[in-house]
Amino acid sequence: MSATAEQAPPAPLCDADPFSLSALENPDELHHALRTAGPVVYLSRYDVHALARYQEVHAALVDWQHFESGSGVGLVNFRHQKSWRPPSLLLEADPPRHDAPRRVLQEILAPPALRRLRAAWQAAAEELVDQILANGTEFDAFTRLASAFPLRVFPDAVGLGPAGRENLLPYGNMAFNSFGPANDLVKADAHRVAELSAWVNAQCAREALSEDGFGARIWAAADRGDLTHEQAPLVVRSLLTAGVDTTVHGLAACLYAFATHPEQWRRLRERPESARVAFDEAVRWQSPVQTFFRTATTDVTIAGTVIPGGTKILMFLGAANRDPARWSDPDRFDLARDPSGHVGFGMGVHQCVGQHVARLEAEALLTALARRVEAIELTGAPRRHPNNTLRSWASLPVRVHPVA
Template sequence: MTSPEAPVRTEQQVPSLAGDPFGETVLSDPFEFQRELRERGPVVYLPEYGVYGMGRYEEVRAALVNWQAFLSGNGVGVNPARQHPKSAILELDPPDHDAPRHTLEPLLGPRRLARFKDEWVDKAEALVDELVQREHVDAVSDLAEAFPLSVFPDAIGISDEGRESLLLYSDHLFNLFGPHNALVERGQAAFPEIASRIEDQVHRDALAPDGFGSELWEAADHGDITGELAGGLVRSLLIAGIDTTVHSLGAIIEAFLSAPDQWQALRADPRRARVAFDEAVRWASPVQTFFRTASRDVVVGDATVPEGEKILMFLGSANRDPRRWHDPDSFDLNRDPSGHVGFGMGIHRCVGQHVARLEAECVLHALARRVSRIEPAGEPSLHLNNTLRGWKTLPVRLVPA
């Protein structure tokens, strides 16, 4: 996976780390690669793609906050943004980033989301009741996918038809942030048809009048954003509120399987559901990586990243950096995980994070009341993606309380 030899130095005196961070070996089990990345130094050259990488918490967090030096506008993938559908918020820098961010933040903030809480609680309880009766379930398809798809498209105002396409759509877009490998090829053929179907659903006339989507179009009427941007932001909502939430919910179940005592701690005090969510995001990092581009020669530690070079931010590595976290490989509800970078940091911090938190809180409260133990019930299988890390299947037994 990585070279056992002494690090090779580039002309900028940056240690080099061989290996493919987007190869199946590392995507399936990234922890050794990330450990070596952190040990090599605060910034490392990755010759496989001719880019730089950061894996330590302090440097990753500082770079995410410093948007002036580490740009997103040139694309947060390995290729320039123009080579794939550009995100209406994720791949913009100020001042272009300001209007869409200021429009979305209050829309997806805790105060506005509160209107959905009772409905989402009822749906979570109904779903968990059904799953507990079945006892043996797939925590991915039956829970982590089923719940977000049942609540968030309604909040946006998307019709019921074709919701299963949302997962394929989002998955392919996150794959496009990596190289053109087999994962991209796998989704390439079906993507144009799926994207066309999604495009039809984000138009003003297709959206329910009381959802987030229509509110974005109203913002365009008021001149806060352009009409073109309104449709792009509805698409961004579908990504921010679906795929990352699915993988976060899967990560929570995986975390409790790894630490059954922590499940009992949550059952004893369900108010810790929000801490459990953030600790699971730190521990599992459903969003593993994103790129930035150096706007100028940037000094990191003793090295210089030249202007115009791509830097791969390993969020998953930063979230398990022992320089920042005690016993980082353990899932622990006694930890304060609030500094994690699993949702990014700074002006590009995930705008949909409050959606994911509320959905997880509803699900965890319902599970804590009805399930005494969560046990493995078969061999899980990973879902590989160039940017995300999660499960394709996660068979579990929900032992009724």
């Protein structure tokens, strides 16, 4: 029998701020403390319960009936406060409202469609690496590789024109910041909300998209009645919001991992077919998406703690991905590991629908690098870019040693 709110012992209390600059810069200590404290922890600063262990995070992610996304995946509860933008039909909606948009995107991003992109993306990756090596062996791997490659190939695949792509990362940064509290990071973006939102919304219109991209196929689905025409631009916007930043910072995590684990780079060069595993292991190890909120639809008991209905739950994906109860030697980046099951892309009906696109981008770039570069090393301290949700980067200075 589940404990009632009166019978259940209170969850361990934590007054730490997971959205402080120090915690965002280096979350490992907080994650360890939360996992150690218990399966459910009460964060007094924000009046929310937190889950940091793999078992509980995974269970909550797959149980959309009791842990809904429709009230928003940030601290703001959409039942009581209006968002600064229309909620995402993929990320911030539950079945049945969530079903048609996801079904359409799953078909558009299915393996046959991605196989048609493979050759072009591999050629683009090889061209990019050749251009970089022609200009020297020391560079910022974040801007020149991790950012440059997705910003080149993914907007092309969606059907965006070349103008204004520099707005994609700032817009994504703003969107992911907004999932946290209204702190200084959110305030720093406030002056650009209208400008960036207007630009992104304009890119989602049918006439702004090429005739052969993912965006045009979304609009074609609306013409067939698989979506409404009001939903179509929102689905395109979901692609642009979630499909760039997460891949960029996942690739940066991968390059950082190889720069600090040279034996793993040698392993990748010997076994280039492990590029996708390397990307997933980097996503597990660094977790570009660190946190997401859910909302309890009713009183829910987890490990003896009652979480009241209508309240927010903060899930620490990054902490779950390094839970020693789930992963052996979790703080190590290791290509011998099977990283499948990590929650870096979510789980259940809200699992990232574009994760295979991200893997294909990573495979193309890592394969091109492995053919041309014997070693990668840091030449200075990497710099993080603080964000309320993302484990993001600002700079990753490296030196590479080209194949002789």
